[in-house]
Amino acid sequence: MLTIHAADEIRHDWDGAALKDGAVVVEGDRITAVGARADLLARFPGARVRNWPGVLGPARVHEHALPDAPTPRERVHAVLKSGATAVLDRHTDSPELRAAAARNDVLVLPHAPRPHLTETTRADLAVFDEAGECIATVCAGRLVHRRR
Structure with missing residues (x-):
């Protein structure tokens, strides 16, 4: 299903300039387009639209030990709630934790790359409010x- 994630601001990466009133088009697990909301709404008229308050950008890589929680699934969910969709290999020290990450499509990486939003890359997005709290993770x- 084609989905447009629109926000007050879009950042291709967290260090660059913001695009006001932007959007990201997602089809399956890939980014199809990034640009101005109005342009993408006109270009993809049948897409489902999710409007988010705040700033939308690439999901983060969780670079520290995973949060404490009673189960591996809950530890991975805590990472997702923080706006991250990847963890570092050195912090996934059990088969159960790796399995929970795999079941949730959370990437296990050897190092933290600089995430960015570009066409054809995996659709890993996060939306943050003005206080830096995660509103949504894709x-x-x-x-x-x-x-909520």
Whole structure:
């Protein structure tokens, strides 16, 4: 399903300039387009639209030990709630934790790359409010966290 994630601002990466009133088009687990909301709404008229308050950008890589929780699944979910869709290999020290990450499409990486939003890359997105709190996380094209 084609989905447009639109926000007050879009950042291709967290260090660059923001695009006001932007959007990201996601089809399956890939980014199809990034640009101005109005342009993408006109270009993809049948897409489902999710409007988010705040700033939308690439999901983060969780670079520290995973949060404590009673189960590996809950530890991975805590990472997703933080706006991250990847963890570092050195912090996934058990087969159960690796399995929980794999079941949730969370990437296990040897190092932290600089995430960015570009066409054809995996659709890993996060939306943050003005206080830096995660509003929503999209992992491999699926909405996996939404703050109520």
